[in-house]
Amino acid sequence: MTDIAHIEAAAARLAGHALRTPLLGSAFLNDIAGRRVWVKAECLQHTGSFKFRGGWSAVSALTPNQREKGVIAYSSGNHAQGVALAAQRHGAPCVIVMPGDAPRLKIANTRDLGAEVVLYDRERENRDAIGARIAAERSLTLIKPYDEVEVIAGQGTCGLEIAEQATEHRIRQADVIIPCGGGGLTAGVGLALESRAPGLRPRPAEPEGFDDTARSLASGEVCRNARLAGSLCDAIVTPAPGALTFPINRRLCGPGFAVTDDEALQAVALAFTRLKIVLEPGGAVALAAALFRPDQIEGDDVIVIASGGNIDAGLFASALSRFGG
Amino acid sequence: MTDIAHIEAAAARLAGHALRTPLLGSAFLNDIAGRRVWVKAECLQHTGSFKFRGGWSAVSALTPNQREKGVIAYSSGNHAQGVALAAQRHGAPCVIVMPGDAPRLKIANTRDLGAEVVLYDRERENRDAIGARIAAERSLTLIKPYDEVEVIAGQGTCGLEIAEQATEHRIRQADVIIPCGGGGLTAGVGLALESRAPGLRPRPAEPEGFDDTARSLASGEVCRNARLAGSLCDAIVTPAPGALTFPINRRLCGPGFAVTDDEALQAVALAFTRLKIVLEPGGAVALAAALFRPDQIEGDDVIVIASGGNIDAGLFASALSRFGG
Numbered sequence: 001m002t003d004i005a006h007i008e009a010a011a012a013r014l015a016g017h018a019l020r021t022p023l024l025g026s027a028f029l030n031d032i033a034g035r036r037v038w039v040k041a042e043c044l045q046h047t048g049s050f051k052f053r054g055g056w057s058a059v060s061a062l063t064p065n066q067r068e069k070g071v072i073a074y075s076s077g078n079h080a081q082g083v084a085l086a087a088q089r090h091g092a093p094c095v096i097v098m099p100g101d102a103p104r105l106k107i108a109n110t111r112d113l114g115a116e117v118v119l120y121d122r123e124r125e126n127r128d129a130i131g132a133r134i135a136a137e138r139s140l141t142l143i144k145p146y147d148e149v150e151v152i153a154g155q156g157t158c159g160l161e162i163a164e165q166a167t168e169h170r171i172r173q174a175d176v177i178i179p180c181g182g183g184g185l186t187a188g189v190g191l192a193l194e195s196r197a198p199g200l201r202p203r204p205a206e207p208e209g210f211d212d213t214a215r216s217l218a219s220g221e222v223c224r225n226a227r228l229a230g231s232l233c234d235a236i237v238t239p240a241p242g243a244l245t246f247p248i249n250r251r252l253c254g255p256g257f258a259v260t261d262d263e264a265l266q267a268v269a270l271a272f273t274r275l276k277i278v279l280e281p282g283g284a285v286a287l288a289a290a291l292f293r294p295d296q297i298e299g300d301d302v303i304v305i306a307s308g309g310n311i312d313a314g315l316f317a318s319a320l321s322r323f324g325g
Numbered sequence: 326m327t328d329i330a331h332i333e334a335a336a337a338r339l340a341g342h343a344l345r346t347p348l349l350g351s352a353f354l355n356d357i358a359g360r361r362v363w364v365k366a367e368c369l370q371h372t373g374s375f376k377f378r379g380g381w382s383a384v385s386a387l388t389p390n391q392r393e394k395g396v397i398a399y400s401s402g403n404h405a406q407g408v409a410l411a412a413q414r415h416g417a418p419c420v421i422v423m424p425g426d427a428p429r430l431k432i433a434n435t436r437d438l439g440a441e442v443v444l445y446d447r448e449r450e451n452r453d454a455i456g457a458r459i460a461a462e463r464s465l466t467l468i469k470p471y472d473e474v475e476v477i478a479g480q481g482t483c484g485l486e487i488a489e490q491a492t493e494h495r496i497r498q499a500d501v502i503i504p505c506g507g508g509g510l511t512a513g514v515g516l517a518l519e520s521r522a523p524g525l526r527p528r529p530a531e532p533e534g535f536d537d538t539a540r541s542l543a544s545g546e547v548c549r550n551a552r553l554a555g556s557l558c559d560a561i562v563t564p565a566p567g568a569l570t571f572p573i574n575r576r577l578c579g580p581g582f583a584v585t586d587d588e589a590l591q592a593v594a595l596a597f598t599r600l601k602i603v604l605e606p607g608g609a610v611a612l613a614a615a616l617f618r619p620d621q622i623e624g625d626d627v628i629v630i631a632s633g634g635n636i637d638a639g640l641f642a643s644a645l646s647r648f649g650g
Contacts, residue, residue, distance in 0.1 A: 020347070022344060022345070022346065022369060027410070028434075044347060044349060044366070044600070044602070046350075046351075048601050085352070109353075112353065168341075272641070273638070276369055276602060276603040276634035278601040278603060279601075309601035313594075313597070313645035316597070316645065317642035317646065320641065320642055321638065321642065
């Protein structure tokens with residue numbers, strides 16, 4: 001089980017490799033939210049999302065022998081790129097198993113980061129079986145996207161930075177809203193805050209209709225999502241809270257938020273106009289919660305993580321044209 | 326004349342108020358440029374450009390009596406917003422003289438930052454005369470956009486940060502390419518580098534056809550631009566190098582770059598895709614120079630300032646649709 005010692009060790013391994021992302025703000029966003037909004041811009045992290053932290057943490061924690069043999073991950077998105085870049089910089093072979101219908105740009109990017117991309121047919125083939133076979137044949141280490149001690153520790157380094165930055169800005173008491181898929185970022189940040197900034201309370205944000213963590217927190221038991229497709233916030237849609245992450249999140253988190261796709265897109269447009277950062281819808285759900293759910297938040301300050309910015313140009317342009325700029 | 330002591334004093338006044346902007350990078354951009362490209366993301370600064378530094382420096386350097394009476398600036402753009410926010414946070418009255426045909430959003434933003442906006446008719450009225458009359462009537466202090474000792478000192482604080490960040494990344498020798506209008510940012514950064522990182526050489530970047538500083542540096546004498554309209558990079562089009570800035574820049578700068586509007590737009594699109602930041606064309610000319618003028622640069626590293634991100638949604642969307650993402 002990940003603890004603060006894992007997170008501190010991960011921070012030491014990430015030093016000089018991950019970016020210390022800035023905490024941004026805008027008087028215009030404060031006016032909308034009715035309180036000060038602080039935006040931890042993880043979209044500026046290498047590969048465009050916080051996932052690089054977990055990827056680096058996991059790859060750098062391998063033994064030399066494991067690293068030489070290489071790693072494998074299943075992902076069509078941000079985890080793939082985070083692991084691929086971390087592996088490349090460690091000189092570790094890397095296989096990414098992706099669906100054949102993944103966007104061509106994402107496949108090309110993952111290859112350009114030095115990974116071997118293995119495509120599978122979503123309809124006819126089983127991803128886990130393909131991955132398990134390749135991993136066994138080549139003795140690769142599987143790096144899961146959230147249910148992995150060192151991945152959670154890596155994401156937790158974002159929480160250490162938030163604790164420091166909150167102190168710099170004299171923020172002692174606030175909700176910290178975190179985009180939540182499998183819950184790795186939420187769990188890691190929660191553990192870091194528990195130890196370093198106990199006045200800061202983690203709260204997950206999810207897309208409406210895919211708020212498995214919010215419902216699980218409310219009921220105390222693991223709830224699954226009815227669907228796995230149909231959200232613009234694809235980066236944070238997962239079947240259910242993780243086996244490692246949920247026990248942490250149940251212990252540490254305040255109530256979750258659920259926002260609509262349109263609210264996420266509006267947050268994307270406001271982040272463009274007011275913060276000059278590029279967010280993907282899934283990366284904007286925490287900002288959307290801060291802006292559009294003010295009655296569910298207490299206090300003069302709220303901190304949100306803007307977790308990723310890997311969005312297609314067409315969708316971004318349509319968010320701007322629908323919600324101004 | 327601004328010197329390093331002014332810049333250090335400005336940095337002390339800006340501490341805790343201006344953002345220490347991150348130095349970003351991307352392996353994909355390195356591939357295009359053929360060397361490591363480091364991007365100082367000043368678009369993330371408050372009000373979306375480095376101009377907040379100069380505005381804060383100037384307003385905070387006023388005597389209590391001057392501050393109480395207030396400040397005035399002429400600008401339709403980034404300088405207006407930088408001065409307005411700095412004045413608001415100092416409780417100083419602020420008048421901004423803007424052309425009546427300035428974009429309504431910019432007028433609204435400047436008002437929302439607490440400034441009194443005085444509109445004039447570009448065709449029939451003289452801006453300087455209007456400004457001088459109001460300043461005299463109310464005893465306001467004029468804050469010029471670049472030919473002002475404390476403004477140059479404020480912009481120089483960006484150079485202090487670049488010197489520190491270069492040291493963190495062990496960059497000892499590199500060109501630092503700087504978007505250049507009147508030359509305030511170039512001069513301030515140049516002075517800071519001269520003192521703190523003498524291996525880093527400032528070089529201005531301008532739009533083609535508006536490269537007054539590059540031509541002035543080449544000839545050793547002040548050259549003017551033939552036109553003042555017709556560039557997408559409106560934020561950095563000025564009639565001629567400044568009276569205070571040019572002597573500094575002539576002493577410190579390497580040769581200038583001129584890039585086309587299309588190259589600037591392509592840099593805007595690449596900054597979206599690879600860095601997840603929002604740039605305006607004028608803020609992207611230094612990045613464009615690093616990417617598209619590799620033969621004019623030496624060494625393994627190049628640092629560029631991404632100086633501003635105040636771009637309309639329509640133009641941004643058209644940059645993405647023309648140059649991909």
